Amino acid sequence: MTATLDTRPARVDIWAELPRLAQAARDHVERHPELSVASIDVFTTDLASGRVEIYVCGDLPLSCLRLLAWWDTFAGTSACLEIEDDPQQPKAMLFGRLQDGTQVTVVAPLAEEHVIGVDRTRIGDWVLDWLRAHAVATT
16 A cells, blocks of 8 residues: 655634734734734635734834834844835835734835835845834934
């Protein structure tokens, strides 16, 4: 008799995953009440664990401050300032993991005038420096 190895990934119960993701985000914000949330999206498929996407809003200095507040609350963080051609809106994003390992992205939509002089998408420390500089620009 020949045995076969099933290499397909285990399926995720998406109906159980959705409330788990929402609860993970809620727990995180309750542990860190200084964090701002304008909206939350949760995404999952039956092939992998889901992720949470959180949006912050405000004028440029406030959006930058709000993103920076999230920065230290994640594990495995990275940052991106995404600049694309129309119709995409520029945005600053943080990526990381919540305490329970849930993948999370925090997004601050930006206006085109906020990124004048930024010629391409940037990542890493450059973005953190940009956020810090703009967070204090008018405070």
